[in-house]
Amino acid sequence: MLVAFRRAGVSHALRASRALAVKTTSQRAAQWIIPSATPITQTLRSSFHTSPVRFSVSAAQEAENAVPTTGSQELVNFSQLQGKIDPQFVDNITRRMKITTMTDVQSKTIAYTLDGSDCLGQAKTGTGKTLAFLVPVVQKVIAGLPASRFAKQQMRAGDIRAIIISPTRELAEQIANEAQRLVAGTGVQVQTAVGGTQKAMHLRKCQNEGCHILVGTPGRLYDVLSSPYSGIRAPNLSAFVLDECDRLLDDGFSQDIQQIAELLPDPTKVDRQTLMFSATMNRDVLRLVNTMMKPGFKNVKTIDENEAPTHMSVPQRTVIMNGYENGFASILEMVKNYRANYLARRTEDPELRPFKAIIYLNTTKLTSLAFQIFDRLLNVPGDFRSGHPFGNMPLYEIHSKLTQAARTRTSQQFRAAREGILFSSDVTARGMDYPDVTHVIQLGCPRDRETYIHRLGRTARAHKKGEGWLYLHKDEKVYAQAKLAGLPLKIDRSLETATKDMVNEETNEHIEQIKNAAQDIHPDERTEAVTTFGNHAEGVLGRYAMEGMKNFAIHGLGLKEAPYFRGGMQRSPGRSGNRMLGGGGGSRGGYGSRDNYGSRDNYGSRDNNRSRGNYGSRDNYGSRDNYGSRDHNRSRGNYGSRDNNGSRGRGGVSNAMFGI
Template sequence: MDWENIGIDSDLARAVRENFGFKSPTPVQKAGIPHFIGNKDICVESCTGSGKTLTFLLPIFHKLIKSGFPKCVFALIISPSRELANQTYEVAEKLSKNFPLASLQCLIGGHSREDDIFQMATFDKNIVIGTPGRIADLLEAGDVNFKEVEILILDEADRLLDMGFKEKITWIIESLPRQRRTGLFSATMTTDVQSLIKAGLRNPIYINVKVTKNDTNHSQALPKGLTNYYSIFPTYLEKLPALARFLYKNPDKKVIVFFATCASTNFYLYVLERLEKLGNLKFFRLHGKMKQSQREKIYKEFSEAPCAVLLTTDLIARGIDFPDINWIVQFDPPQNPDFFVHRIGRTARANREGDSMLFLTKHEETYINYLTMKNIEFSNIKLKRFKILDKLKDIVLEDREGYEKAQAAFVAYVRYYKEHNLNYIFQFKHLELGFLAQGFCLLRLPRVSEILGKNIENFEQSEINPDDIAYKDPQKEERRQKLLIEKEEMIARKKEIKIKALRDKKGQNKRKRSRSEKRDAKKQSMVEDFDELGREESIISKIRKGKMNSEEVKSYIAENPHIKTLFRKKKH
């Protein structure tokens, strides 16, 4: 089946062939586009890399062509992340090359809000793509007009809800015209997604496209051309030497390596870039703690690179499409098990072939059983390792910047493991902290609440003081030395203040009294003596008059023996 047979405009079909090189539609495009063009709301559940983006962009452009490209916001596309919004914008921009009247705008955080308002007010944008936060912000302030929106797209709807955008999405939907077409695209149909469908769509057509592998009857939400491997290591310590050799053996491949935390991404980029054996490889990193401008720059550079290695987190696990990825390596398993499929879906996209590799330690091997139960097939492979542990330690310890990255990565990894969703597989008690610390080339264990009081095996505290490791950058080292001096001075001042306070307290206790204080104290003592004498005379009087029985007398005399000298013994 070619493009014209699914109902899109002939000029649009030609644009797809010319700009993307796609000769025919994918299964999800064949199933979804005719319904959307036919003015039906659609809910699409499909595997990653199946062509969902063009499934909603082609109907939008088709309707724009038939409507004469109206000078208003005709279509609104909401994406869960800035990266996915940017990617959708780039696909739409590529498609619009054949249609000069198509006008696009991307509304996301990290860009100038004032510039967004100016662009929307000055130019007639008929397709707006953005994230819920920026769209809701501009809409609430009255800076954008969506009163004539005819098509709404909720891309990666399950992720939109997982990220806490439910209230914003609901509010945006309620602010749009009721007479519109809505397309909802999701990797999974959760309870929350079903609720959103009921609230935002009218009598939708449900489309569920999955892939069946040729050699199995299992239906899988995985790309057809994907092959999965896993490798088991004795401890965490062996994982980096294995990764280094794997990358060395694949210099002409485009590889994405997933880590559990941003700190691990920073650390491993620092180390891998400094290994001489990997000197010919180009490395990139991408995670959520980077500035938006940096993220966009890295995304562009890695996309255009013919072969390179991207170290990243689950920031790009869903929806982001990098061209021609050969390998996905999961150095750390995802904390959320749903993201395993999303990660490996970055390769074997658009009917291409690709491979994935999962790294596990011996205590984590049951994770394979868990994934197999979800109809994900694996082949076991034993990876060889470089003997580079001493070299890695030298790299980390030659510059304080590297050691600080190592400490941060260790702390973040401990917390990632402690909070893992599959804690019955990734059990914290089985995390070998000593080997983990060695893997990050630590001299001493940082004070982390999760491990305080634990007996750490397979790790010896170094005699080297981490404070003695200097920055290679002279300016950084100069600032650090100043801070150390200030810190020492502050400690000395605090100690001096404490000693002075103790001296003052001791001095107050031994201070001589003045004459007036002595006189007042003597007067007070005389008053107290007089009162005591009066009480004793009263008791003696009662005893002599027989007003106290013998037991009471004995008890009083036992407590006040000196009273015997004040009266003659009498029988009572």
């Protein structure tokens, strides 16, 4: 990550609109000399040359010759912050959060930012960068608040001291949660403003409880800051943070950021520290750095250029499947194998951790379906008393169709879990920090290389071990070769389920367990999952897509027929752009009648024998609450339909491709 902070002095302040209007002169360019804590790379310097305010040759040379600032300023333990920040913060970090030793980015950043200096830093994800910027921000906030402001009745939403912008709701909630832990007992109030949530409720919280630190997404932040009726104002803003800056720009938030900046107080009159984080330093990011930050910022680099990046160092295995119909059962076999051998392997490897995985799927509907199927697994198909193959290991789901409250609750539960599986769409793929994830599993090739790498980055964080598994349809090889060339993927042939010819009725225990559980899901839900997945598969499998989806629907999910599709892959004359994969029509537009889909008394409801405990562990009934975790009622009438809170109603490939 690249961390950018803003220097304390106000006389040289530049902001977006003003900086773009300034004429470039050699005298002004000379002001943009970086007194770096570590040398800036040639890529960084050359990129800065294209920005509105340019470096002079002497400035670039000085940056090249800059020497790292170390020694007395560098910190190792958080206890060293005693006397430098509020003692309550130190106590919260060391005693409540149980963090004693600083990571590299924390030790090299915090010391340079407590005085209000800007700092451009570079660090990998999962190295504690959130706490690295929160410490100077909360200290700056509390230092500017008189003691009387901590009286609840005097707190108000019209005097926000710090604003933190994140590209996604999940990241914003994660940052806010960590900030709340950091400021506990100090009276500093942290609030959120994110899309997909109840705006009125958050405004009431701000107005009733007060707000010193506001964390949010660009659209919602602009909405509340620009509204004359919200009461949200920041006349004394002292800190401004842009997290995941490259992603903010990639997602089209450049104008929102500019508009938010224009709503903030004039930095020449009210000085503030600006913090920016970015995984990459492209031209757009550097242009934003130049327009948002003042001269005199420092550079901190925490990446060893000789150290391989995570996606090149994490063990990565590829399972080549006979078809998508083999996917769920192959994953089931892999999870069972790990859990069965865990205790024996633990004696040989004390660092081996319980199975904690994120399973990424390429569509929201498929994510939801996978979770439901794995949730309904039975050791003995049809015997509700036989128990679940995973025992008490909790399962979770997270995707965009859940409410923000549900997603937040699920994230918190999975983050705290010792073991478990999170079925996820790409809402968690970038920036989210889930401790101790042992496996990242991807079913089907992701849409691009960047998505694969960001997903993989959820494991092997904070110097812990992890591994990646990629499950590919045998006909995905051309697509995968193009997208993932050069990554250290190794073919894994340990899973017999992956190569079973399910079209010709080859089976085993894992396949039967998946098929049995799939019959519990209403045909409409299975159909919708196949339909949305088919749109993705068209670009991956090419001319094999129709056959692949037909086999997945019928032989993997137990549908009588594959559903109708819309799109170029499926178009045929006389069907107005719709084409059904295999078989005749039947009732309900080719799906057949509902009564023919393996009904199980009230459409798949089970008795009360599958307990899993609260919030994801099986309790005496084993169903799930409104946040996607299991709670008190296993019955799933109407094939387990769900509301938007995540609750359920009652109802061979070339070896050269992977470096072998």
